[in-house]
Amino acid sequence: MRIYAVVLAVLLLAVVLAVRVAYARGELTHVTSHSAPAPAAVPSGSTADSLALAWRSSDRPAGGTPVQDGVVVSYDAHSVHGLDARTGKLRWYYTRSDQTICSVLQQDATTIAIYDRHGNCDEVTGFVSATGAVKWSRTMTDNGITEAASAPNVVLTVARYSVHVIDNAGGLDRWNWVAPDRCSVDRALAGSQGVLISTTCGSEHRLVLRGLTSDELKWSVTVPRAMVPVAASAFLGAVDPDTGILHSYSDAKGADTPSGQLGEPAELRGPLAGLPRAATAVEGFTSSGQQLEVLWLGKLYSFARSGTISWSAPASGPATVQGPDVLAAAGGSTVQRLDGRSGQPAATVALSPELPAGYRAFGVGNGLLLAGTDTRMYQ
Numbered sequence: 001m002r003i004y005a006v007v008l009a010v011l012l013l014a015v016v017l018a019v020r021v022a023y024a025r026g027e028l029t030h031v032t033s034h035s036a037p038a039p040a041a042v043p044s045g046s047t048a049d050s051l052a053l054a055w056r057s058s059d060r061p062a063g064g065t066p067v068q069d070g071v072v073v074s075y076d077a078h079s080v081h082g083l084d085a086r087t088g089k090l091r092w093y094y095t096r097s098d099q100t101i102c103s104v105l106q107q108d109a110t111t112i113a114i115y116d117r118h119g120n121c122d123e124v125t126g127f128v129s130a131t132g133a134v135k136w137s138r139t140m141t142d143n144g145i146t147e148a149a150s151a152p153n154v155v156l157t158v159a160r161y162s163v164h165v166i167d168n169a170g171g172l173d174r175w176n177w178v179a180p181d182r183c184s185v186d187r188a189l190a191g192s193q194g195v196l197i198s199t200t201c202g203s204e205h206r207l208v209l210r211g212l213t214s215d216e217l218k219w220s221v222t223v224p225r226a227m228v229p230v231a232a233s234a235f236l237g238a239v240d241p242d243t244g245i246l247h248s249y250s251d252a253k254g255a256d257t258p259s260g261q262l263g264e265p266a267e268l269r270g271p272l273a274g275l276p277r278a279a280t281a282v283e284g285f286t287s288s289g290q291q292l293e294v295l296w297l298g299k300l301y302s303f304a305r306s307g308t309i310s311w312s313a314p315a316s317g318p319a320t321v322q323g324p325d326v327l328a329a330a331g332g333s334t335v336q337r338l339d340g341r342s343g344q345p346a347a348t349v350a351l352s353p354e355l356p357a358g359y360r361a362f363g364v365g366n367g368l369l370l371a372g373t374d375t376r377m378y379q
Contacts, residue, residue, distance in 0.1 A: 192212065
């Protein structure tokens with residue numbers, strides 16, 4: 001009995017010490033957070049003709065749609081922040097002192113933060129965007145540093161050798177595709193027709209189309225060089241960076257139909273190289289019900305279902321689609337609301353002070369949120 005008691009005591013001590021070590025090294029000791037009640041909704045309204053800078057944060061804005069339910073989601077190296085859309089004041093935060101942030105996305109009232117753990121972007125936490133309350137947490141199997149983008153209901157992550165789609169509401173896998181041996185992933189673009197993936201396998205290059213939410217390989221075709229996916233909604237399209245020619249691919253088998261020259265290779269080379277490895281098609285519908293997909297490559301291009309260019313327009317940053325209109329910074333001190341059918345300016349908003357290039361504009365009540373290298377609210 002004495003031996004039995006000693007063994008039990010030793011085991012109990014070992015368990016206590018193991019728990020203390022796990023706790024000391026675990027997530028909880030490195031997390032500080034604060035949630036808050038949801039703020040009052042910002043009343044809807046038409047954007048004013050002239051706006052001034054109301055507040056500015058050095059935080060990066062979340063990808064996807066950074067403003068939702070009266071909260072602007074932003075982040076720095078270790079923390080996710082929920083800022084009051086009216087005042088810019090901090091409402092909620094979630095900080096991991098032991099890990100740095102790879103990506104933060106806001107979509108469909110859910111904020112997703114992806115943290116770097118030991119060189120892998122695989123620690124993921126989902127929050128209620130309005131309050132900062134934790135909805136779910138998980139560890140993914142992604143190896144290496146990833147880039148991420150959000151589409152309705154899903155999050156797309158792209159690593160050097162894999163493409164992963166998870167559900168943003170609960171964090172569950174939709175699918176996880178690993179490139180074949182000796183192949184790497186160049187880029188992936190998510191749209192309503194699926195996820196268009198560009199891969200390189202030694203001297204061979206391929207385009208792969210997978211379902212957006214289903215674990216389905218639709219087709220895989222060989223292409224002459226590393227094509228750049230640019231459309232996955234109105235049509236399936238990629239640009240040949242050496243020729244500037246836009247190619248359209250059938251959704252059934254990937255049959256290739258050149259659609260015309262998007263631009264001169266020398267002019268497109270920089271903008272194409274600047275596209276993110278993980279991206280989401282900017283899509284919507286015009287007032288007449290026509291499908292709308294917009295791409296920014298130094299200027300805006302709107303695509304028709306045939307793969308031809310419906311219109312182009314000057315812009316200093318990527319566009320957003322709000323209702324039947326396209327919203328884009330026009331450079332300097334203006335943001336334009338373009339008619340989705342024609343690309344003609346329907347309204348021009350003057351900003352003070354001027355805005356640097358590369359910002360996306362989102363309508364918030366009578367004002368605008370400008371998302372770029374920092375976060376700015378004009379009212």
